[in-house]
Amino acid sequence: MHPPVLRVRELTKHFGNVTSVDGVSFDIFRGEVLGLLGANGAGKTTAINMVLGIVTPTGGRIEVFGKELMANRIEVLRQMNFCSTYTQLPGNLRIWQNLKVFGQIYRVPNLNSRIDEVLEMLEISHLKKRVSGELSAGEGTRLNLCKALLNRPRLLLLDEPTASLDPDIADKVRRVVKRIRDEEGTTILYTSHNMRDVEEVCDRVVFMHRGKVLFTGTSEETLHHFKEESLEDVFIRVARGGDIESKGEIEEASK
Amino acid sequence: MSLRTVRALVLRYLYLYTRTPVRIVELIFWPLVHLLVWGYLTRFLQQNIGDDFPHEITFLIGAVILWDILFRAQQGVAIFFLEDVWSRNLLNIFAAPVTNADYLGSTYAVGMMRATVTSVMLGGLSVLFYSFNIFQLSWALIPFVFNLLIFGWALGMISTALIVRWGPAAETLAWAVPFFIQPFAAVYYPVDYLPTALQWIAKALPCSYVFEGMRGVLTDGVVNWKELGIATLLNFFYLGLAGLLFVRVMLKGREKGLLTKFASQ
Numbered sequence: 001m002h003p004p005v006l007r008v009r010e011l012t013k014h015f016g017n018v019t020s021v022d023g024v025s026f027d028i029f030r031g032e033v034l035g036l037l038g039a040n041g042a043g044k045t046t047a048i049n050m051v052l053g054i055v056t057p058t059g060g061r062i063e064v065f066g067k068e069l070m071a072n073r074i075e076v077l078r079q080m081n082f083c084s085t086y087t088q089l090p091g092n093l094r095i096w097q098n099l100k101v102f103g104q105i106y107r108v109p110n111l112n113s114r115i116d117e118v119l120e121m122l123e124i125s126h127l128k129k130r131v132s133g134e135l136s137a138g139e140g141t142r143l144n145l146c147k148a149l150l151n152r153p154r155l156l157l158l159d160e161p162t163a164s165l166d167p168d169i170a171d172k173v174r175r176v177v178k179r180i181r182d183e184e185g186t187t188i189l190y191t192s193h194n195m196r197d198v199e200e201v202c203d204r205v206v207f208m209h210r211g212k213v214l215f216t217g218t219s220e221e222t223l224h225h226f227k228e229e230s231l232e233d234v235f236i237r238v239a240r241g242g243d244i245e246s247k248g249e250i251e252e253a254s255k
Numbered sequence: 256m257s258l259r260t261v262r263a264l265v266l267r268y269l270y271l272y273t274r275t276p277v278r279i280v281e282l283i284f285w286p287l288v289h290l291l292v293w294g295y296l297t298r299f300l301q302q303n304i305g306d307d308f309p310h311e312i313t314f315l316i317g318a319v320i321l322w323d324i325l326f327r328a329q330q331g332v333a334i335f336f337l338e339d340v341w342s343r344n345l346l347n348i349f350a351a352p353v354t355n356a357d358y359l360g361s362t363y364a365v366g367m368m369r370a371t372v373t374s375v376m377l378g379g380l381s382v383l384f385y386s387f388n389i390f391q392l393s394w395a396l397i398p399f400v401f402n403l404l405i406f407g408w409a410l411g412m413i414s415t416a417l418i419v420r421w422g423p424a425a426e427t428l429a430w431a432v433p434f435f436i437q438p439f440a441a442v443y444y445p446v447d448y449l450p451t452a453l454q455w456i457a458k459a460l461p462c463s464y465v466f467e468g469m470r471g472v473l474t475d476g477v478v479n480w481k482e483l484g485i486a487t488l489l490n491f492f493y494l495g496l497a498g499l500l501f502v503r504v505m506l507k508g509r510e511k512g513l514l515t516k517f518a519s520q
């Protein structure tokens with residue numbers, strides 16, 4: 001087996017006396033979509049920011065493509081990309097201008113045709129000459145995704161990519177995610193609160209609660225482990241019950 | 256530093272300025288206002304002081320032009336960062352393959368471009384309105400401009416470092432920092448007119464040597480190369496110090512999650 005594309009070991013982050021991420025470990029292998037799940041504040045975004053190198057871990061180790069992240073930051077980042085609900089592309093530039101700037105930063109070959117390709121993929125070719133700041137929330141998210149796909153990343157981090165999308169567009173985005181995984185073997189770390197997303201696109205999930213990993217496995221394994229009918233139920237239970245192991249205990253606890 | 260990355264980051268600013276003409280107006284409007292105020296003040300003084308030292312007084316116009324070079328260079332660096340904060344683009348840049356050197360190199364380039372636009376405009380208008388020709392400074396103009404640019408960059412990095420450290424509430428520092436030092440920089444009056452203690456501050460600021468030097472050239476046509484040498488040495492010292500401060504604050508920023516805080520505000 002190849003080494004994992006992303007290997008995270010005992011990753012920990014303290015902000016002052018708040019522990020946001022607490023000894024998190026997981027691997028993602030080539031062509032895999034891993035769902036990082038958990039309630040608001042579970043530490044998902046902080047974990048992703050550490051993999052991007054914009055937050056320094058307090059402890060633990062991150063290896064991307066078999067290399068230690070911070071020692072090879074630029075080389076690694078060039079083959080990575082991300083899309084997050086927390087960022088936008090400069091609103092005063094036109095869509096093609098924004099993609100041109102980021103395409104050059106990421107050294108994308110044949111940039112002009114690649115820009116057309118990603119716009120086509122997310123079905124926003126008709127917006128190419130529009131000003132980015134005038135896009136609707138859904139269009140803006142798709143533009144962010146275009147930027148994230150521009151350099152054909154080997155590792156793609158998506159932080160709630162479907163958060164502001166209507167069901168139709170969310171469905172399109174899921175299809176794009178599956179398509180790049182299948183066609184280009186892209187490895188993807190995906191956070192979402194939409195369990196439909198997760199059931200459809202994620203090969204495995206990591207459930208986090210208060211900075212810790214509660215469970216890692218496929219959707220079926222997760223349902224079996226928590227003895228629930230749907231991931232949605234697991235999510236709610238994890239969010240409310242924390243690290244209580246079995247259904248019996250949580251019912252005990254709620255009495 | 257990678258020139259390709261710098262080119263891409265600078266391209267973003269060229270797009271920004273061609274897309275939003277309002278920003279060009281800002282770039283032209285304020286320096287112009289300054290020039291008019293000091294220009295007419297000079298004319299008023301010239302006509303009332305008499306013929307004793309009519310030449311010397313034109314240094315006020317020279318000061319406006321040279322000060323603006325320092326100010327624009329500083330702005331280029333500080334606003335570069337803020338543009339990304341305002342557009343919520345900060346994480347896209349800092350999670351991209353951009354080194355500190357690429358980033359700083361781009362801010363210097365933008366600072367230099369801004370300074371070029373305003374100084375060419377002010378230089379032209381001062382000839383037209385007040386028959387003041389900045390090229391009277393002859394070859395001394397080159398080290399003057401060079402020193403002002405470098406000090407502007409250093410102040411710009413310090414401004415950005417303080418903004419990262421203290422958060423968006425400290426945004427106004429991007430405009431305020433140059434004015435903190437202006438009283439001691441001997442921009443419009445000679446260092447000798449400051450109280451002794453403040454003269455020491457002036458002597459520690461590389462730009463004061465430039466303004467003194469400019470007055471020297473305009474009054475007796477002599478360039479004090481030794482003082483310019485001191486200014487250059489001081490400048491490299493401050494540039495290095497500001498660079499260290501910037502790198503350190505960015506490291507701390509990554510540790511404390513300051514960059515991501517900017518993004519989520």
Ligand SMILES: Nc1ncnc2c1ncn2[C@@H]1O[C@H](COP(=O)(O)OP(=O)(O)O)[C@@H](O)[C@H]1O
Pocket residue numbers: 015018019020038039040041042043044045046047511512513515516
């Ligand atoms: N820059 C920061 N400074 C201080 N605390 C932070 C910072 N970023 C995140 N946190 C805290 O870390 C915890 C996890 O947040 P986050 O990673 O955003 O969770 P999630 O993405 O799972 O909703 C929260 O309690 C949050 O307040």
Ligand SMILES: [Mg+2]
Pocket residue numbers: 044045046159
């Ligand atoms: Mg989050």
